Amino acid sequence: MLRIDNNPEVELLDLPRLSKFQVQLSIKREDKIHSSISGNKWRKLYYNLIEAKKKNFKGILTFGGAFSNHIYAAAAAAKELDLKSIGIIRGEEADENNPTLQFAKSQGMELCKVSRTEYKRKDEKEYLKELSARFPAFYIIPEGGSNQLAVTGASEMVSNDLVDLYDYWAVAIGTGGTAAGIINGLKGKSHVLGFSSLKGGAFLEKDIQSFLTGTYRNWEIRTDYHFGGYAKHQPELIACINNFKAATGIQLDPIYTGKMVYGVLDLIKKGNIPSGAKVLMVHTGGLQGLEGFRARYGKIL
Numbered sequence: 634m635l636r637i638d639n640n641p642e643v644e645l646l647d648l649p650r651l652s653k654f655q656v657q658l659s660i661k662r663e664d665k666i667h668s669s670i671s672g673n674k675w676r677k678l679y680y681n682l683i684e685a686k687k688k689n690f691k692g693i694l695t696f697g698g699a700f701s702n703h704i705y706a707a708a709a710a711a712k713e714l715d716l717k718s719i720g721i722i723r724g725e726e727a728d729e730n731n732p733t734l735q736f737a738k739s740q741g742m743e744l745c746k747v748s749r750t751e752y753k754r755k756d757e758k759e760y761l762k763e764l765s766a767r768f769p770a771f772y773i774i775p776e777g778g779s780n781q782l783a784v785t786g787a788s789e790m791v792s793n794d795l796v797d798l799y800d801y802w803a804v805a806i807g808t809g810g811t812a813a814g815i816i817n818g819l820k821g822k823s824h825v826l827g828f829s830s831l832k833g834g835a836f837l838e839k840d841i842q843s844f845l846t847g848t849y850r851n852w853e854i855r856t857d858y859h860f861g862g863y864a865k866h867q868p869e870l871i872a873c874i875n876n877f878k879a880a881t882g883i884q885l886d887p888i889y890t891g892k893m894v895y896g897v898l899d900l901i902k903k904g905n906i907p908s909g910a911k912v913l914m915v916h917t918g919g920l921q922g923l924e925g926f927r928a929r930y931g932k933i934l
């Protein structure tokens with residue numbers, strides 16, 4: 634069916650500047666799961682697409698911003714499964730020729746740009762009813778792909794061989810669906826550190842809680858590494874991403890994984906992650922966004 638590597642490799646990292654802290658740091662390369670449907674987005678789409686097929690929908694309809702990793706992945710995944718796709722895009726001013734939306738269109742996605750006011754209704758029951766009436770043959774997937782089927786897909790990142798190996802799992806958070814999946818997959822083992830990529834994470838706690846399949850308390854959300862808010866960046870973040878690339882050869886993205894890695898390294902330096910600990914960072918992908926980022930901010934990454 635789909636050409637994917639369901640259990641991408643884990644790499645042990647050697648960062649000379651951190652050696653004195655004696656923390657064992659590894660990274661799970663979910664970014665390598667598929668050439669264009671990268672990282673957690675593939676995991677989150679998988680069972681949703683199966684469901685859409687099973688229920689004989691002609692296609693999927695979903696939501697995202699002009700540079701959305703989810704829109705990019707949804708367009709490619711739908712095409713591979715012979716499903717049509719519609720993307721409801723935030724902002725009438727969105728540039729359909731930016732690299733993300735151009736790719737989505739090349740995969741056959743039909744773009745429907747809506748005002749920011751209309752976009753805000755994306756989770757309202759009434760609005761979803763209207764969309765279903767307008768596009769009855771389309772299976773609706775929420776923004777960022779986060780629903781219970783997505784969380785089930787994300788839980789499969791925790792393969793059996795990894796369950797008992799790490800003291801910490803570190804993951805970037807947007808909607809929290811991926812973190813919830815990892816918490817469910819670990820079934821109370823290890824400790825999950827979720828790094829919010831956006832400002833103000835109070836609602837995230839509740840959202841994640843709502844996706845959990847057990848009463849797990851082995852997780853926390855760090856809200857102090859958002860660098861000004863969603864899709865905002867600062868020079869320290871850019872430096873961290875570039876240093877990490879120079880030391881490991883691994884590219885991070887500035888929206889999610891860069892902030893997570895910055896946070897982990899900072900917690901190690903501050904002693905919040907103790908020496909002797911084994912930490913697994915999840916590389917959730919998102920590298921498609923780099924081209925659009927460079928077009929806006931120059932080649933600083």
Ligand SMILES: *Cc1c(COP(=O)(O)O)cnc(C)c1O
Nearest residue numbers: 807808809810811889917918919
């Ligand atoms: C979407 C995304 C996330 C956040 O995933 P959620 O399930 O929404 O929390 C993290 N990393 C990358 C690269 C993403 O594209």
